[in-house]
Amino acid sequence: MAIIEPTASSEASIAVIPPATPSSAMGALKRPVATKGWRQWVFTVDHKKLGIMYMATAMFFFLVGGLEAVMIRMQLALPNGKILNADLYNQMFTMHATTMVFLFVMPMTAGFANYFIPLQIGARDVAFPRINAFSFWALLFGGLFINLSWFLGGAADGGWFMYAPNSGPIFSPSHGVDFWALGLQITGIASLAGAINLIVTILNMRAPGMKLMRMPIFTWMSLVVQFLLAFAVPVITVALFLLSFQRNFGATFFDVSAGADPLLWQHLFWIFGHPEVYILILPSFGIISEVLPVFSRKPLFGYPFVVFSGAAIGFVGWGVWAHHMFASGLGPVSVAVFSISTMAIAVPTGVKIVNWTLTLWGGKLWFTTAMKFAIGLIVLFTIGGLSGVTHSVAPSDTQQTDTYYIVAHFHYVLFGGAVLGLFSGFYYWWPKMFGKMLNEKLGTWNFWFMIIGLNMTFGPMHILGLQGQPRRMYQWTENRAGEGFFNLAFWNLIASIGSLVLVVGVFFFLVNVFITARNGKVAPLDPWGARSLEWMTSNPPKEHNFDSIPTVHHLDEFFHRKYAEDANGQMQQIATAEEVLKQLEDNADTHIHMPSPSYWPIVIAFGLPVTALGVIYSIPLAIFGGLIILMGAFGWALEPSTAPDTDFDPPSSGNTSKDVVHVG
Amino acid sequence: MTTTATDSHATEHGLSTAGYVRIALILAAITGLEVSTYYVDFGWLFMPALMIMMVIKFVMVVSYFMHLKFDNKLFSWLFYTGLILAVGVYCAALATFKFFG
Amino acid sequence: MWFTLDNLATAHDTHEDAAHTSTGLSNVKLGMWLFLGTECLLFGGLISTYMLYRGRVGTGPRPAQVFDIPFTSVSSFVLLMSSLTMVLAVSSAHKRDDKSTNLWLVITALLGATFVGGQVYEFTAFYNEGMGFSTSLFSSSFYVLTGFHGVHVTVGLIMLLALRGMLKNNKVPGSRAETVEMIGLYWHFVDIVWIIIFTLIYLIPA
Numbered sequence: 001m002a003i004i005e006p007t008a009s010s011e012a013s014i015a016v017i018p019p020a021t022p023s024s025a026m027g028a029l030k031r032p033v034a035t036k037g038w039r040q041w042v043f044t045v046d047h048k049k050l051g052i053m054y055m056a057t058a059m060f061f062f063l064v065g066g067l068e069a070v071m072i073r074m075q076l077a078l079p080n081g082k083i084l085n086a087d088l089y090n091q092m093f094t095m096h097a098t099t100m101v102f103l104f105v106m107p108m109t110a111g112f113a114n115y116f117i118p119l120q121i122g123a124r125d126v127a128f129p130r131i132n133a134f135s136f137w138a139l140l141f142g143g144l145f146i147n148l149s150w151f152l153g154g155a156a157d158g159g160w161f162m163y164a165p166n167s168g169p170i171f172s173p174s175h176g177v178d179f180w181a182l183g184l185q186i187t188g189i190a191s192l193a194g195a196i197n198l199i200v201t202i203l204n205m206r207a208p209g210m211k212l213m214r215m216p217i218f219t220w221m222s223l224v225v226q227f228l229l230a231f232a233v234p235v236i237t238v239a240l241f242l243l244s245f246q247r248n249f250g251a252t253f254f255d256v257s258a259g260a261d262p263l264l265w266q267h268l269f270w271i272f273g274h275p276e277v278y279i280l281i282l283p284s285f286g287i288i289s290e291v292l293p294v295f296s297r298k299p300l301f302g303y304p305f306v307v308f309s310g311a312a313i314g315f316v317g318w319g320v321w322a323h324h325m326f327a328s329g330l331g332p333v334s335v336a337v338f339s340i341s342t343m344a345i346a347v348p349t350g351v352k353i354v355n356w357t358l359t360l361w362g363g364k365l366w367f368t369t370a371m372k373f374a375i376g377l378i379v380l381f382t383i384g385g386l387s388g389v390t391h392s393v394a395p396s397d398t399q400q401t402d403t404y405y406i407v408a409h410f411h412y413v414l415f416g417g418a419v420l421g422l423f424s425g426f427y428y429w430w431p432k433m434f435g436k437m438l439n440e441k442l443g444t445w446n447f448w449f450m451i452i453g454l455n456m457t458f459g460p461m462h463i464l465g466l467q468g469q470p471r472r473m474y475q476w477t478e479n480r481a482g483e484g485f486f487n488l489a490f491w492n493l494i495a496s497i498g499s500l501v502l503v504v505g506v507f508f509f510l511v512n513v514f515i516t517a518r519n520g521k522v523a524p525l526d527p528w529g530a531r532s533l534e535w536m537t538s539n540p541p542k543e544h545n546f547d548s549i550p551t552v553h554h555l556d557e558f559f560h561r562k563y564a565e566d567a568n569g570q571m572q573q574i575a576t577a578e579e580v581l582k583q584l585e586d587n588a589d590t591h592i593h594m595p596s597p598s599y600w601p602i603v604i605a606f607g608l609p610v611t612a613l614g615v616i617y618s619i620p621l622a623i624f625g626g627l628i629i630l631m632g633a634f635g636w637a638l639e640p641s642t643a644p645d646t647d648f649d650p651p652s653s654g655n656t657s658k659d660v661v662h663v664g
Numbered sequence: 665m666t667t668t669a670t671d672s673h674a675t676e677h678g679l680s681t682a683g684y685v686r687i688a689l690i691l692a693a694i695t696g697l698e699v700s701t702y703y704v705d706f707g708w709l710f711m712p713a714l715m716i717m718m719v720i721k722f723v724m725v726v727s728y729f730m731h732l733k734f735d736n737k738l739f740s741w742l743f744y745t746g747l748i749l750a751v752g753v754y755c756a757a758l759a760t761f762k763f764f765g
Numbered sequence: 766m767w768f769t770l771d772n773l774a775t776a777h778d779t780h781e782d783a784a785h786t787s788t789g790l791s792n793v794k795l796g797m798w799l800f801l802g803t804e805c806l807l808f809g810g811l812i813s814t815y816m817l818y819r820g821r822v823g824t825g826p827r828p829a830q831v832f833d834i835p836f837t838s839v840s841s842f843v844l845l846m847s848s849l850t851m852v853l854a855v856s857s858a859h860k861r862d863d864k865s866t867n868l869w870l871v872i873t874a875l876l877g878a879t880f881v882g883g884q885v886y887e888f889t890a891f892y893n894e895g896m897g898f899s900t901s902l903f904s905s906s907f908y909v910l911t912g913f914h915g916v917h918v919t920v921g922l923i924m925l926l927a928l929r930g931m932l933k934n935n936k937v938p939g940s941r942a943e944t945v946e947m948i949g950l951y952w953h954f955v956d957i958v959w960i961i962i963f964t965l966i967y968l969i970p971a
Contacts, residue, residue: 203788204790238807241909251899253814261817268810318752692846718960721957729851746804747805750805751809753806
């Protein structure tokens, strides 16, 4: 059992106490207890390490998805594009969307949630640390599994919502869709396990006094998102299972010639898919709801309204899925019902925008990069939100369905909304996570290139779409481009140039990260004058987050420990951040129990792609994968949550490689 | 490993053994009634009767065997949210297929 | 088979006991109930698929031609009674009566195994009557739905047997009564899903 004892020096040391439980798991393997080298990452159950791993994984897939996007735009820049053939183009847009949605935005928000929720609610870790590690590995292996298809006969090519009959073997004879369906199944397991974990964490692991209505807004929005995930993922699980059974075992669930109803897939996909879009956007709403008050030097305007409008979005988000299907012949009653519910969901979203604007109103605005991105979100998301309202009008939507207008809309809400929020989060929380300040000058370049790039790329798509350019058209010809201001040639070229501007913007971010890591400015304890609990600890936080768990008395607890009203009702500083932290350190807990690392999360997660590969290629391999999972489950179940002392090596200096670890 | 603190705190709100057996007998009786619809013609009552019996059995197992009746409301809230959501969205989806009419 | 992990996992993976949580409730139990809530959407989707496709039999047999209601009634009854024995196991575990806990767990597992055996028999019989997995939309959706349920029961069986072994060898990390209770919750859930399947799929003719 790892117990962290505070010592005279500020550095915590690991001590060992006698075990209270029988010896190590399976009797043979020793518990991984390395605190150095690659093993501290691979077997870790620390929510902060896992958060960083989530974010690094997501950033990798962001670059992959971005490369795919650039190839799409290069293909469409000029008439008769020759960069991709039709088949490769289909794979490219399918994998671009799949990667960006499931392997970039979702894991990135999961990374933020993992890292910051325990810190924001005053906890030392999540409720189920090993499940947390399992979720991460399942996500990583699932993501790699989907992309493995590029090298094994071609990737999925049916579009990210994979409608029948495009998903069937006739239109998609490669194994791409098989990899896609099974890979998303694996990342779905990761999301589901993660969602249960984080919900229990938020409900159950709050610091004393941290009532629900005192929780930071990012934690609140994450809670809504995790509920959406928990209940939406099983729906796509069903759909993906049906698809796998059709493709791999001869069922005909979506085969019209066998009497099936192709709308079944559409319903299942969008019952999941619409909550999914709120899963993508709400974390960013949470992030900028943290950033705006800090850089406006004001509390968030109407905190309860922001909370409840978030919850309302989560709830109403279940009743609007069929607006993705207006053109499929649902019948007038269904269309009317879903049209109205879709208009209704704009209301809580509007409430949020009003609250953000009024948070800015009258504040002492400080235009840091984080703040710029946050304001960028408000403006650009609003544009995307308004084009979204035009879709709720069914007759208009019928015109726009499967045109570039739709592409413009969802890139404004996802890039202009979700992604800008994430970048705001990077700049805001980087000092907390890594103890160094990202360069603000480069950040400004990063911001403006991204803003200009995304408007150049996605703005013209409104025009392209209304002019009738179909979504997913792999080539256009000069004589179909039309003439005058609204001709397709001009605006396609602009959009393609815009995508390169975006690339430069993202490149500035990567350069910034690199320069900051090399010789960035060391972050002060409280660089922004922040308000919430995650800043009430060192940069970066210690392994156990807080030396003593703070008791919470206010919303914006950290602010209220630094400032109080004087006799005239003016806010006066009563303590510095250092003094607040010192107070916690002086009252440090003497025994801090942290969960021990474990092999089993990665072992079980590894069993999943093995099983999936077996489903595609050979059933014995699938059985083998199942046995890995079963073995992992037994190892897991038999493992005490903290390691007995026999698992620890005497800490000998720099000799960690002696204790070779056998996995699986 | 011997018992931990949680064991001694775990209060047994549930029923006595006899109580559980009684519940089981009721469930068995309802099941018998359900099966009888296969042999006896219930007329227009057939469908509503079966649905009501199904719901009663469901709720009894959840409330008594799964202790939801005696446990914290939060557990009920989490479970029934999932259940009601499932019934709601799937019935709505089936309705668009004109399943019910 | 991912639900195995979740359940075995949630049953043991906590480092805070219930007394110290914000709600005063156990992490594991909260996680388990939430998991069961999400399972409603999984089975709901499968049941809806079956409902949509139950009449689409193509050239294959219709439901009423293959279903053996007396047989399925017996196996449904067996599963229902396993819920009783499971709750008695939980009750004994809370009373720290190891002997009866063990006994009830074994009986529950036996009843569960009987149910799974019955399902294997039923599938074989259907297959012999010309209802293969890919014969028709009805047959595929029937096998997927009941097969999923069968896999859940099988996972429950593995957990019951593993639990019994771990109890016997004193290998349960964490609270024993709570572990039994969690596996009990899972088991009852599998039972209530069957209550619905039995009525909607078997008793109501297509």
